[in-house]
Amino acid sequence: MKHICDHCHLEFDTKVLIQTEINGAKKYFCCRGCEGVYKLLNNAGLGDFYSKLGNNTLEPAQEIPTFESLESFDSTPFFERFVTPKESLCEISLILERIHCIACVWLNEKILSKTNGIAKVNINYTNNKATILYDPKIIKISEIIQTIHQIGYDAHAYDPRLQEAYARKEKRDYYIKMVVGIFCVMNIMWIAVAQYAGYFSGISEDMRNILNFAGFALSTPVLFFSGIIFWRGAWIALKYKTPNMDLLVISGASLAYLYSIYASFKGGETYFESVAMIITFVLIGKFLEVRGKKSAIDSLDRLNAQMPVSVRVLKIPQSQTTQFNLESHATQSQTASQEYFEEIAIESVQVGDIVQVRPGERVALDGTLLSAEALCDESAMNGESLPQVKITGDFIYSGSLALNCPFNYQVCKVFKDSLMMKIVGLVENSLNARPKIQEKANQISRYFSLVILSLAFGTFLVWESLLHAPFERSLMVMISVIIIACPCALALATPIASLIGLSEALKNKILFKEARFLETIAKANVLVLDKTGTLTEGKLKVLEVQYFTQAKTLDSTHLGILRAMLTQNAHPISKAVLEFIGRGEEITLDSMVQLNARGIVAQANKETYLGGNLALLQEHGTTIPFALEESQGSVFYFAKDSVILAKFTLQDTLKKDAKDSIQTLQTQGISCVLLSGDNEGACANVAKEVGITEYYAAQSPLDKANFIDSLHQQGKIVVMAGDGINDSIALGKSDIAIAMGGGIDIAISVSDIVVLDNSVRGIVESFALGRKTYRFILQNLALSLLYNALTIPLAMAGFVIPLIAALSMSLSSLLVVGNSFRIKDKGES
Numbered sequence: 001m002k003h004i005c006d007h008c009h010l011e012f013d014t015k016v017l018i019q020t021e022i023n024g025a026k027k028y029f030c031c032r033g034c035e036g037v038y039k040l041l042n043n044a045g046l047g048d049f050y051s052k053l054g055n056n057t058l059e060p061a062q063e064i065p066t067f068e069s070l071e072s073f074d075s076t077p078f079f080e081r082f083v084t085p086k087e088s089l090c091e092i093s094l095i096l097e098r099i100h101c102i103a104c105v106w107l108n109e110k111i112l113s114k115t116n117g118i119a120k121v122n123i124n125y126t127n128n129k130a131t132i133l134y135d136p137k138i139i140k141i142s143e144i145i146q147t148i149h150q151i152g153y154d155a156h157a158y159d160p161r162l163q164e165a166y167a168r169k170e171k172r173d174y175y176i177k178m179v180v181g182i183f184c185v186m187n188i189m190w191i192a193v194a195q196y197a198g199y200f201s202g203i204s205e206d207m208r209n210i211l212n213f214a215g216f217a218l219s220t221p222v223l224f225f226s227g228i229i230f231w232r233g234a235w236i237a238l239k240y241k242t243p244n245m246d247l248l249v250i251s252g253a254s255l256a257y258l259y260s261i262y263a264s265f266k267g268g269e270t271y272f273e274s275v276a277m278i279i280t281f282v283l284i285g286k287f288l289e290v291r292g293k294k295s296a297i298d299s300l301d302r303l304n305a306q307m308p309v310s311v312r313v314l315k316i317p318q319s320q321t322t323q324f325n326l327e328s329h330a331t332q333s334q335t336a337s338q339e340y341f342e343e344i345a346i347e348s349v350q351v352g353d354i355v356q357v358r359p360g361e362r363v364a365l366d367g368t369l370l371s372a373e374a375l376c377d378e379s380a381m382n383g384e385s386l387p388q389v390k391i392t393g394d395f396i397y398s399g400s401l402a403l404n405c406p407f408n409y410q411v412c413k414v415f416k417d418s419l420m421m422k423i424v425g426l427v428e429n430s431l432n433a434r435p436k437i438q439e440k441a442n443q444i445s446r447y448f449s450l451v452i453l454s455l456a457f458g459t460f461l462v463w464e465s466l467l468h469a470p471f472e473r474s475l476m477v478m479i480s481v482i483i484i485a486c487p488c489a490l491a492l493a494t495p496i497a498s499l500i501g502l503s504e505a506l507k508n509k510i511l512f513k514e515a516r517f518l519e520t521i522a523k524a525n526v527l528v529l530d531k532t533g534t535l536t537e538g539k540l541k542v543l544e545v546q547y548f549t550q551a552k553t554l555d556s557t558h559l560g561i562l563r564a565m566l567t568q569n570a571h572p573i574s575k576a577v578l579e580f581i582g583r584g585e586e587i588t589l590d591s592m593v594q595l596n597a598r599g600i601v602a603q604a605n606k607e608t609y610l611g612g613n614l615a616l617l618q619e620h621g622t623t624i625p626f627a628l629e630e631s632q633g634s635v636f637y638f639a640k641d642s643v644i645l646a647k648f649t650l651q652d653t654l655k656k657d658a659k660d661s662i663q664t665l666q667t668q669g670i671s672c673v674l675l676s677g678d679n680e681g682a683c684a685n686v687a688k689e690v691g692i693t694e695y696y697a698a699q700s701p702l703d704k705a706n707f708i709d710s711l712h713q714q715g716k717i718v719v720m721a722g723d724g725i726n727d728s729i730a731l732g733k734s735d736i737a738i739a740m741g742g743g744i745d746i747a748i749s750v751s752d753i754v755v756l757d758n759s760v761r762g763i764v765e766s767f768a769l770g771r772k773t774y775r776f777i778l779q780n781l782a783l784s785l786l787y788n789a790l791t792i793p794l795a796m797a798g799f800v801i802p803l804i805a806a807l808s809m810s811l812s813s814l815l816v817v818g819n820s821f822r823i824k825d826k827g828e829s
Helices: 032-043 048-053 076-082 102-113 141-150 160-201 205-226 228-239 245-266 272-306 318-330 335-340 419-429 436-466 471-484 488-507 516-523 531-535 556-567 572-581 614-619 658-667 680-690 701-713 728-733 741-750 760-796 802-824
Strands: 002-004 011-013 018-022 025-029 083-086 089-097 118-124 129-134 154-157 310-314 341-345 354-357 367-369 373-377 388-391 407-411 510-512 526-529 541-547 591-595 599-604 607-612 634-640 643-651 671-675 694-696 718-722 736-740 753-755
Touching: 018 032, 025 032, 076 083, 076 154, 089 141, 102 118, 102 129, 102 141, 102 228, 129 141, 141 154, 160 205, 160 272, 205 228, 205 245, 205 272, 228 245, 228 272, 245 272, 245 436, 245 471, 245 802, 272 802, 373 407, 436 471, 436 760, 471 760, 471 802, 488 510, 488 516, 488 760, 488 802, 510 760, 516 736, 516 760, 526 531, 526 701, 531 680, 531 718, 541 572, 556 572, 556 599, 556 607, 556 634, 572 634, 572 643, 607 614, 614 634, 658 671, 658 680, 658 760, 671 680, 671 701, 680 694, 701 718, 701 728, 718 728, 728 736, 736 760, 753 760, 760 802
Parallel strands: 526 671, 526 718, 671 694, 718 736, 736 753
Antiparallel strands: 002 011, 018 025, 083 089, 089 129, 089 154, 118 129, 310 341, 310 354, 354 407, 367 407, 373 388, 510 753, 541 643, 591 599, 599 607, 607 634, 634 643
16 A cells, blocks of 8 residues: 655655644655655645646655754763853864855854754864854754754764774765766766867767757756756755855856756857856865865864873772772782773763773863873873873873883773863864954955845846847856855865964964964964963072071971971972972961962961061061071062061072074064063072063062063053962953963963963964964955956956856965965974
8 A cells, every 4th residue: 555745745655654643633744755745845835736736746855853863962971071061051062064164153153043042053164063152951962953953954962083984985975976977077078079079170969969968868867967066055055045155056057057958949159068067166175175175174183183082090999999999009900800990981080989000091071090000191281292190199090101110090080070081071172163354254244245136137237238149159158257256265265274383383382362363463463471380491400498496406396387287289399399398297287378478377286487588487476586688589488477487599490492482472563571570689590590671579469460560551462471370460461361381281271372281482383373373364264255356247247257257266276275274384483
């Protein structure tokens, strides 16, 4: 028994049809796509469509996933893996398929932005990644993806480790269509040669008809199969009234195709070869563009590829855990305990789990070493080329490579919060905040296609009415104008250069959190630097100690109190003094307060203890038993009530590349200012060594922030480099905040740029890459605008045939991509 599909009206065996009840009536559908479209039309009050369709049939509709088929997107495991809470909202990253021009990006952004429950949408053209901020109380993820499907695009959750597979799929689709196009073009060229030869030497009508039919037969699959991506985009452009590149390509090719069919019957000249070549040349250009974008992002993808997808986790009864740990600490050989470990996905690992890593494997999560010793290569995070020796209790960073022996460690952060995934996340999100110059280019692109279509139609009227040209000639000129004007080069100008610039920065161990910072740092003219940890190693050593007690030393009680104060403070000076006096017995403090840029105030045994700089002592009225002399290093005083007990003089080591780097920046016209909380003598010494003439000592966090404000009032664009902790207020006020990699976890949260290898040279490279990338962005924009300014008038004047127009349109995009790759040239400056 057979029955027709209630949507497409094609006949099928009843057994294979989907049966469903709609408005009380039983309906039959050949696929979910037809069912979805039928429901959409009925819900929109357009059910009369089927009565008007009569006995005609339709192509089965492409399946639009139902909410039921998308319910996995709303599951808890999916949420935990792919969704990031942002206060009361949530953020998810999706990869959109079928995006191939800037108008596609604009259309998706426009539709999604108007969807109730979506607060913000940002789609990147270079990798088709959509970052969506939404309210989970109003809209579900399945509903967001359903909306994307309804406007003609596909979407899937963004998983960095699966992007290579999706990229291969996209290239394969382009490749198949391109091969069909090239095959047909190669054969249709012989037909064109025969037609032109016959035009000059004479040809019979029967032979001309045969050649015209052969041209029609070869151009048709190119137009409707190879060109399907352009048809799809053109349909969406018409549906949502957003003219795009696809509409330009299809308009030109279809007009030439229809005219050629008409000319075949009228005995005129046909242009089937132009139809095939237009589609094929543009398709080749898009294919090379896809490959170019993939090549540009390869270095970013390497970060994702480094992370394992599963780890071996200790899975034994809780009662045996302590015994097992003791055994594993006693020996580096783990062979006896392999049965206790189970391979699970890294997303399933919880804080507190014990993970085993074998030599040659990469650490997937942050944790604390349990084994006696481990040798790790941490170059993926900080560029440190020498292996780092770790002992029990040391921190193990995700992304580290285990070298000579297996080891066990206890997880202290889940996968999403681990250091390596933070870096990967920042790299992937770095292109989402577009440079201002890209926004301007995108605004031009949005209206470009409509302007070109208007110009093309106006050109046709001028040639037809005013110049009295033959209809065929006027039509070919109009087609050339439509084809030659492509907004893709303009749309690509900024994102492709930004992508390559970010990729090159990452190779140099520099992490830009957003692409727009490339533009900002390119325009910066002042660099403000912190001293400790930025220009210096941040590893202070006590050079001299002076005691002001009768015994000329500190007794056990004072030592215990000092140790307790220093242990709870993370400042480099505190660490250095603690290292000097040595760890030992500590005395419990009644209370302790840390004062920014001054030191520590503690209460113990009903007495007040001070540990810090001279300003702290003066605030508390401490007696100074010696003549004050400006020290060339940092000084830490330890006092009880109003009596000084000890004075520690410390000195930091200047980074090897600090002097040369500062000189390089100054020769490039960048003013360098040293801003430090340290004393005058220490600041003067460092400033003199590196060649900085303007420096300010004893600066509190608020003083530094006020100094940044004063520079802004002078119209300066300010970059500040610091450790990302004590300088957080000033870093926040600067136009660009650069954090050195020493305090990587905190630095990532407060900075705009992170120098992963902790070198001053990294700051120089940040400026150089920012200026270089911005220069190439301007070049790309100039090239694309110049191309259109020259070629459109030539096409309107009739000097360009459609075939050459298609070729030059593709070349314009490839020229922009090729020029952007010059950013990688080390010879450019």
